[in-house]
Amino acid sequence: MNGQTYFTAAELAEIAKTGGLMNFPHTKQGVNALAAREGWNALPSSRKRGGTKGGGGMEYHFQVLPEALQALIAGLQIKAGLIARHDLEAERDRRQLAAIRTSALSAEARAAMDARAEILLSIDGYAISQGKTRAWAIAQFLDALTAFVTRQVVEQRRDAGEILTDREATSLTVPLLLTSQDGFHLDPARIAKANDRSAAPVIKRSALYEWFKARDERGVIALAPAATKEVQPIPAAFADFLKFYARPSKPTIADAHGEYLKAAAAVDVLQRMPLTLSQVKYILRERMNNIEKQVGREGLLTLRSRLAYVTRTTDDMWPTTIYTADGKTFDAEVADPVTKRPIRPEITTVLDVVTRKVVGISLARSENQRSVAEALRNACVASGIPAIFYVDRGPGYRNQALDADVSGLMGRLGITKMHAAPYGSQAKGRIERPNATIWDTLAKRFTTYIGADMDKEAGQKVHKITRRELKEFGESRHLPTWEEFVRLAWAMVEEYNNKIHTSLPKFEDPQSGKTRHMTPNEAWAAHVAAGFEPVPVDQAEVDDLFRPYEIRTASRSEVQWNGNKFFHEALEAYHQKKVMVGYDYHQADRVWVREFDRDSGQPGRLICVARFGGNSERYVPLSFEHAAIENRAKGRLRRLDAKREAIEAERDGLLQIEFEGTEVADFIETAPTPEPAEVALVINNASEAPPAVRRRVFASDADLAVWALANPHEVSARQLEVLRDCMARSNARELFRLSGVDTEALRTLLRAAA
Numbered sequence: 001m002n003g004q005t006y007f008t009a010a011e012l013a014e015i016a017k018t019g020g021l022m023n024f025p026h027t028k029q030g031v032n033a034l035a036a037r038e039g040w041n042a043l044p045s046s047r048k049r050g051g052t053k054g055g056g057g058m059e060y061h062f063q064v065l066p067e068a069l070q071a072l073i074a075g076l077q078i079k080a081g082l083i084a085r086h087d088l089e090a091e092r093d094r095r096q097l098a099a100i101r102t103s104a105l106s107a108e109a110r111a112a113m114d115a116r117a118e119i120l121l122s123i124d125g126y127a128i129s130q131g132k133t134r135a136w137a138i139a140q141f142l143d144a145l146t147a148f149v150t151r152q153v154v155e156q157r158r159d160a161g162e163i164l165t166d167r168e169a170t171s172l173t174v175p176l177l178l179t180s181q182d183g184f185h186l187d188p189a190r191i192a193k194a195n196d197r198s199a200a201p202v203i204k205r206s207a208l209y210e211w212f213k214a215r216d217e218r219g220v221i222a223l224a225p226a227a228t229k230e231v232q233p234i235p236a237a238f239a240d241f242l243k244f245y246a247r248p249s250k251p252t253i254a255d256a257h258g259e260y261l262k263a264a265a266a267v268d269v270l271q272r273m274p275l276t277l278s279q280v281k282y283i284l285r286e287r288m289n290n291i292e293k294q295v296g297r298e299g300l301l302t303l304r305s306r307l308a309y310v311t312r313t314t315d316d317m318w319p320t321t322i323y324t325a326d327g328k329t330f331d332a333e334v335a336d337p338v339t340k341r342p343i344r345p346e347i348t349t350v351l352d353v354v355t356r357k358v359v360g361i362s363l364a365r366s367e368n369q370r371s372v373a374e375a376l377r378n379a380c381v382a383s384g385i386p387a388i389f390y391v392d393r394g395p396g397y398r399n400q401a402l403d404a405d406v407s408g409l410m411g412r413l414g415i416t417k418m419h420a421a422p423y424g425s426q427a428k429g430r431i432e433r434p435n436a437t438i439w440d441t442l443a444k445r446f447t448t449y450i451g452a453d454m455d456k457e458a459g460q461k462v463h464k465i466t467r468r469e470l471k472e473f474g475e476s477r478h479l480p481t482w483e484e485f486v487r488l489a490w491a492m493v494e495e496y497n498n499k500i501h502t503s504l505p506k507f508e509d510p511q512s513g514k515t516r517h518m519t520p521n522e523a524w525a526a527h528v529a530a531g532f533e534p535v536p537v538d539q540a541e542v543d544d545l546f547r548p549y550e551i552r553t554a555s556r557s558e559v560q561w562n563g564n565k566f567f568h569e570a571l572e573a574y575h576q577k578k579v580m581v582g583y584d585y586h587q588a589d590r591v592w593v594r595e596f597d598r599d600s601g602q603p604g605r606l607i608c609v610a611r612f613g614g615n616s617e618r619y620v621p622l623s624f625e626h627a628a629i630e631n632r633a634k635g636r637l638r639r640l641d642a643k644r645e646a647i648e649a650e651r652d653g654l655l656q657i658e659f660e661g662t663e664v665a666d667f668i669e670t671a672p673t674p675e676p677a678e679v680a681l682v683i684n685n686a687s688e689a690p691p692a693v694r695r696r697v698f699a700s701d702a703d704l705a706v707w708a709l710a711n712p713h714e715v716s717a718r719q720l721e722v723l724r725d726c727m728a729r730s731n732a733r734e735l736f737r738l739s740g741v742d743t744e745a746l747r748t749l750l751r752a753a754a
Helices: 009-019 028-038 067-104 107-130 134-159 166-171 188-194 205-218 237-245 253-265 277-287 300-304 369-383 409-413 425-443 456-473 482-497 520-529 539-545 569-574 624-655 701-710 717-727 730-738 743-753
Strands: 006-008 058-061 322-329 346-352 358-364 388-391 416-419 506-508 515-517 549-553 558-561 564-567 578-582 590-596 603-612
Touching: 006 009, 009 028, 009 058, 009 067, 107 134, 107 188, 107 205, 134 166, 134 205, 237 253, 237 277, 253 277, 322 369, 322 425, 346 369, 346 425, 358 369, 358 482, 425 482, 456 717, 456 743, 482 520, 549 558, 558 578, 558 590, 564 590, 569 603, 578 603, 701 717, 701 730, 701 743, 717 730, 717 743, 730 743
Parallel strands: 322 388, 388 416
Antiparallel strands: 006 058, 322 346, 346 358, 506 515, 549 578, 558 564, 564 603, 578 590, 590 603
């Protein structure tokens, strides 16, 4: 009615009736009669009603109507305008509320809502394009969906190699109504998404009608899947269960739940009801993440490996800014350079953090201050002195030789040492990964590899062969020599430094013209080309700079170190004064004596090189390395003595067990012991005695070895056994060498006899 100016007789009658206007007809016939009496039909403002449905009736202009009716219509029009504006505002508010609700939906629910809206819009569009009803379009959609599912089954059979019927083969050439542009033009993935809880592209007829009804009544927001029920808090009783589950021994859920029920049964029955096994499994599976469920079962270090981490960048750094180092026990056995016994060397690797280049290594028996110092020495001499030395908290990096203010390597070289945070091994990944890349790869190239990837049967076979050869010959040809190991280790470092590293920048390869990542050597060369210059070590000071120094007091031209006294005339002027004594790990016959600079705490001017002159304890100088080896040997012998004493005590205890004799029961018949018969010895002096065989006697094992090499075909099994026993002992082998026995030829003889 809002803005309407012409009215029919029926509309005027309805308006008068609804408004309660008593002086105006309330029926169509009455209004027509009034219009005939008043002559409204002949007025220019009146007009025939248009359209066939109007029946040719008259429409009367607002101005010809009585004033009372005009006032009533004007009031109704104002009211209709207010209602329309109210409805418009209500619709706007409803849309805003729907937008808020939509934004509050989860991504999964919003995707399902959009997919359902797309399907309903496609069905309505297909119905309009075909001039049919919605119900007809729904039926067509369901048929198209069934045809699509059938097509999928046929295609799967075809891909599996099955033979199709003619009808099935023909059906594959027919366009699908569900996906074609002339049909519903829908992606099957959208249908699967609309199912929300099912991944299959199938929708029921009832679901479609429910979606249409919900959309028409409440808008698109009503198509969103119903929210699941509110998540309930975890029961307080679950904390009691965790007391038995959150343990480092990692008990199973069933075992921890059983212990929890036993503890709950001992509590008053009025306490909270215990959780069932199903409830406990559900909470662990659905309500707790992988970190929460492992608290108490794993240590802090393991838990940190599951947490977020910060990536550190070195884009604005020069090489030698940071060196990092770490030690690794080699996963293969090599021959000890002295004893020839199998050992697993300890390798210390120094890496430049910026370029990922391995700048130095050391090969030793354990990760100690000497191996760390040697690796740092190699790195500084070859590539330059670093500003920061970033290492872990192992014993090789926390000692006086490195940290002392007076004589420590860090202070003398001006290097700042940084230790990795406790439980922060992830921060040292840049050195841990090369350790695995270089040394694990090299270890697997040896037949004596004993890592986790080694086949158990093959490893046991190699172990038996090497131990048998060590027992028989004192060494094994299957063990790589120390010299071979050192050569291959440095070759492996060079191979790593020339290998492409994905964490380094990319550049255009000048040979292939393709873009690839740099190698560590190429990254180092790129920095040099950009103006980088390392801080070098003066070649004239290389040895002394890395030589450890200790403070000693000179006395009567002598200084003492490692139990040895060293003499030089120049020390006479420094009697009872503090000096700094530098020593070499391998040269025990001399020490380097320097003045003690009290201002800097560092070694000063070189006074002299003092020589070993006299020692009340030893007549042969005892080097640092030999002293350590001797102390270790003494310790091993003490442990062997203690073990032998324990074995003998156990044996003596068994021999002291008393044995009580028992009498034979009187019901057992015992046979008398037969008397031995006399044997007559008949000597026939007429017969000739067989010639006596003389056994060859040797004055020493060395004489036996010399004779065996000269007469290999006459050596008996017992003599071979004696020689194998000698070759298995280091002192016997040394005696053979001093006696002029060719031990290599003897080993060859013993191997051939075996």
